[in-house]
């Protein structure tokens with residue numbers, strides 16, 4: 001499926017709010033002019049990336065001999081919670097990537113996809129990285145919400161990114177059990193954890209850099225690296241030191257595992273080629289820094 005943004009000359013916003021961001025900025029209605037023909041024309045606020053499409057992407061990337069796709073649990077409606085393992089699953093050095101806790105946050109998902117593709121690429125850097133670190137990815141945390149078109153919740157009516165202290169939901173507890181199981185099995189550590197979301201603009205919600213996990217200041221060094229690689233890019237970074245109760249995934253990754261962690265919020269309207277550039281350059285910077293830093297860890 002090929003998606004294109006509707007030309008601004010082809011729609012009129014009626015009753016537009018006064019605010020620059022947020023619900024107060026939205027129009028009451030929109031009038032669109034569309035060319036229709038015998039072929040199906042899909043109209044959507046964001047690219048439709050439902051569970052079938054996400055699974056197709058996971059199947060295609062699992063064609064690589066160092067990538068496997070497994071099921072780590074089931075949603076309330078019985079959809080599989082699928083995980084990609086990239087690299088040697090006996091490795092003690094691990095990183096965790098998740099996305100789509102919130103169903104409509106498609107740009108976060110697209111960024112995660114390019115990020116993971118870069119980590120699994122055939123570059124010298126990526127190959128070297130996969131010798132040291134194994135990457136675990138749950139691209140679709142809330143498959144029921146995505147397929148049912150829920151705004152923020154899962155089928156249990158819960159915002160999954162408020163369930164990382166109590167783990168009452170099958171989706172969050174599957175990831176918890178998986179991560180804690182891997183630590184027990186390998187006697188290793190998660191060094192990095194990232195959760196991709198979307199909002200009005202690109203924002204990085206980090207952990208207060210005064211607080212140190214398994215690779216102190218990895219995230220701030222990484223974001224500096226990203227800034228240097230993209231001309232004129234000034235990342236909007238919002239650190240937070242209030243981590244207990246863990247409640248959100250970032251806090252669980254950091255507090256329970258010592259993984260240097262962040263929430264990466266991507267703008268809903270960020271141009272898709274810029275999403276890709278940030279994901280690719282971000283993944284490259286991360287690999288370089290982590291390879292350098294792992295040398296100091298006994």
Ligand SMILES: [Zn+2]
Nearest residue numbers: 102105197198
């Ligand atoms: Zn979100």
